[in-house]
Amino acid sequence: MVERKKAISKEQIESIAWLARIEISKKELELFSRQLNDILFYFSKIDEVNTKSIPPSYHVLDLVNVLRKDEVKPSLSEDISQIAPQTKGKFVKAPRMA
Amino acid sequence: MxxxxxxxxxxxxxxxxxxxxxxxxxxxxxxxxxxxxxxxxxxxxxxxxxxxxxxxxxxxxxxxxxxxxxxxxxxxxxxxxxxxxxxxxxxxxxxxxxxxxxxxxxxxxxxxxxxxxxxxxxxxxxxxxxxxxxxxxxxxxxxxxxxxxxxxxxxxxxxxxxxxxxxxxxxxxxxxxxxxxxxxxxxxxxxxxxxxxxxxxxxxxxxxxxxxxxxxxxxxxxxxxxxxxxxxxxxxxxxxxxxxxxxxxxxxxxxxxxxxxxxxxxxxxxxxxxxxxxxxxxxxxxxxxxxxEQSMPELPDERRKRFVEQYHLSPQTAEILTRSKAMADFFEESAKLYDKPREISNWLTGEFLSYLHDKGIEIDELTLSPKHLVDMLKLIDEGIISRKMARSVLQDMLLTGKMPDAIVKEKGLEKILDREYVRKIVEKIFKENPQAVKDAIVDKKAINYLMGQLMKATEGKIDPKMAGEVIRERLSKLSKFATS
Amino acid sequence: MPSYIKLPAYEIIKRIKAQELMAEDYIASLYERIKKVEKDIRAYITLTEDLALKKAREIDKKVKKREKTGRLCGVGIAIKDNICTRGIRTTCASHMLENFVPPYDATVISRIKDEDGVIMGKANMDEFAMGSSTEFSYFGPTHNPWDLERVPGGSSGGSAAAVASGMATLALGSDTGGSIRCPASFCSVVGLKPTYGLVSRFGLIAYANSLEQIGPITKDVRDCALLLSCIASHDPLDNTSVDRPQEDYTKYLIDDIDGMKLGVVKEFFGEGTQDYVEKGVLEAVTNLEELGTDHQEISLKNLQYALPSYYIIAMSEASSNLARYDGLRYGYRIPNKSYDWSTVYSKDRRFGFGFEVKRRIILGTFALSAGYYEEYYLKAQKIRTLIKRDFDIAFKKFDVLIGPTMPILPFKIGEKVQDPLEMYMCDVDSVPANLAGIPSISIPCGFSKGLPIGLQIMAPPFREDLLLRVAFSFQKNFPVSAKLRSYE
Known part of the structure; x- marks a missing residue:
């Protein structure tokens, strides 16, 4: 039996879900716990590779310095109330903070 | 504690x-x-x-x-x-x-x-x-x-x-x-x-x-x-x-x-x-x-050094002035209009700064321009206002943004420069205070009472130097008369 | 049914330009077709019939007045619903964006409008392009036109199914880890993932930015070259868009591949590969040999790590890309309650996203979190370098690399939804091209048990010309013919 060293605990899943702002039910937690551990176990295959001196490929292209001029273009002509689900006057209405 | x-x-x-x-x-x-x-x-x-x-x-x-x-x-x-x-x-x-x-x-x-x-x-x-x-x-x-x-x-x-x-x-x-x-x-x-x-x-x-x-x-x-x-x-x-x-x-x-x-x-x-x-x-x-780097403008540290060299300011004064670009700019613009930089810096680091500090504002938030300050300094030089009067003119300028000459006129703050006019007032005071005049002839310290009367009569708009001169002039005439 | 439903785009365009066919009649007949088969296939989320007919009439007028018309003159195109269309709701197949109407067009949409293409509607997909079967759509699954009980592949399943069933002549898909090629293979159509940077991503709703490209899904290779020519252009709005001269890819449609060197990738025939698929693809290799090519097996050692690396990178980027969906500025918001902002966000996202999306966000968040970044995200990006190097070496020896697009035949709807990992395994042959940023095409190469098999061809960066040339030669000399039951 292979040791599953990278298991993610239910507590960890709960705190990660909070970090990602996704509420999960008890049932989902059970399901995710099983599935995510299977997936993470599969991911652990990459541990085999020695990548010590290998640079990461954050960008596959060699492009650099893509810039634009500091010139104003028109902003959105739509009123915010046509876009946001809840508004108050010209403000976007968000829930309370505290 | x-x-x-x-x-x-x-x-x-x-x-x-x-x-x-x-x-x-x-x-x-x-x-x-x-x-x-x-x-x-x-x-x-x-x-x-x-x-x-x-x-x-x-x-x-x-x-x-x-x-x-x-x-x-x-x-x-x-x-x-x-x-x-x-x-x-x-x-x-x-x-x-x-x-x-x-x-x-x-x-x-x-x-x-x-x-x-x-x-x-x-x-x-x-x-x-x-x-x-x-x-x-x-x-x-x-x-x-x-x-x-x-x-x-x-x-x-x-x-x-x-x-x-x-x-x-x-x-x-x-x-x-x-x-x-x-x-x-x-x-x-x-x-x-x-x-x-x-x-x-x-x-x-x-x-x-x-x-x-x-x-x-x-x-x-x-x-x-x-x-x-x-x-x-x-x-x-x-x-x-x-x-x-x-x-x-x-x-x-x-x-x-x-x-x-x-x-x-x-x-x-x-x-x-x-x-x-x-x-x-x-x-x-x-x-x-x-x-x-080559296109960069002068920075505060360089400017401070230049202020010391160019305007002969003390390093401390230069430091205070360059702490804010607006202040340093105000100083330099004033210095262009008026060639006594230390006089300008004294006013800026003194009266101006404490006013700004009290109000919690910056110099560029004032309605005051370097010309205001310079005009005021020129009025002092011309003897039109006294240094003391200038302080009150400045307070007015800070509040209203009016030019100093306007304030001086409005408030009638000009100094009395007409010696003949002063002589007439002195003559009147001498008539009204014969005893004091006698005292002053024998005791030089007693002259102060007459000075005080003169200042009161002119609401302080008279240059103390001129006041003393006119009184002494009159006294010496009287004493000559008395002894001859 | 008029016969032109079956015609490829270049034939339609020729007829419209020659005034042999009215764009309006043709577009109307496509909607007739939709009315007939869409209830079984469910390729579309939103149909834009009125707009399409209006545009068709405008084109007919232009043609009549002999005004200049675009290269896509009147052709009906299905647009994957993760590509923003001004004034037309763009849902990403998510409850979260069910009512989202973008006030802007994706750059590719502007290009298509400039070329007089006609937008038929927005095609179904896996929610936020996360899936390989189009089952993870908030609007329900799309069915494979070849077998309605099976999946059309994904995530651009709606686009491929629409083209395969004659509900659109052309389609746009997007490919993050195979999402164009997989459904192209499963639906027996042509799908091309361009070189990373060739087509603007502006207006493509991001799943994993460093991997994805928009590309054509078409009936044949000629149409593919045509549509690619229209959408490939430099875009100053996209940092990763490469500034190269505009190309007409149809000039590479040359039936001559004599002397070309093909590398058959060993890792593409691994243990998960079904025998039917292997047989079909090897037959295609033999066919290509008849056209004068040489082939040899080649092993790219690091490909065995491609799939986990791909998923780690994609999920990590997705966890950040999808953070913006909180229900505040646009999108789904729970009915007004007195919760604080954090709770509202958590509930908006709980009910706005489907299971697969949530799984990937949570895993991606984990892979980027403190203490795990090096182990997962950074490591995966390093392996990506190794995979790129493997390809660089292979392309020194071979003109193109080939293998199956999918290791398996289209599977039954519901067969894999319970096991995410099994679903991920379907992408094993398609993700390497995304990791390396190289172009890759899937073309039909046969049928087994009545189900399509796709041949995948890969080329070095910006060598779409080679892909098109090989694909065109193959298709011209060995056309795959099968009768689509739902056509008749």
Missing amino acids: SKIKSVEIKIGLEVHCQLTNLKTKLFCSCSSDYREKEPNTLICPICMGMPGTLPVLNEKALEDAIMVAIALNSKISERMLFFRKNYFYPDMPKNFQISQYDKAGGVPLALGGYIQINGKRVRIRRIQLEEDPGKLSYEGTIESSTYTLVDYNRAGISLIEIVTEPDMETPKEARLFLEKLRSILEHLGVSNGSLEGSMRCDANISLRGGKRVEVKNISSFKEVERALNFEITRQKNLIERGIAVGQETRHWDEVRRITISLRTKEEEQDYRYFPEPDLVPVIISKDQIKKI
């Missing part, structure tokens, strides 16, 4: 300065002129983080930031990267901020550097470019409001973040650091510090090598001294009562002037920094740095 020595306090700052002289935002072409605009009218799909949109870096923002890094003696990176700082908050349209990072392979705009304040170096840790979030407002306070209003006009405005080492030891030093930084940015022409919210900072403070407390939400550098003083007193009190200071993040409540602990789960932050895939790296060549 035992006094905590300043050496036991360590203060570090994280300053966010808007590049206010840019026309557009950092990653989109929306106008950056958001102040006093209707909420959510300077927004586009990009700065609203709408699905499918992509950022493109403002070329001028990069140039401005490089200029700042050069001015702060920082080492500019050859190849910088943008990173995403991931956290949820309603003022952030994408729920991540495009920023920079110095770990996990991140390379910010510049590392190291320093600012000199009063002969002391405050070291800079790093300088980075990032986007400003939107603005939240509440019905009442953040704690009691049942909803939050969000304006995204500010979202995406270009910010440079300057992080210092914990090298400051007093709240005053922190204030001086910020003043100097602001003066540098203003000399560079990249930021106007007098615009509301253009310079904000977070401060971290630790006492006696204790735990570090971070104070967020300090909205101007005027507030920084206040916030730090409060926080130091708070921590001092805890220590004296034997309570350990916990590591935490507190918010500065500008209205109540206290720091408050907003204890929420959000404190356990994990920003999950990673390279922004939608922005390619930026290569900054030595040539580009050189080119920018």
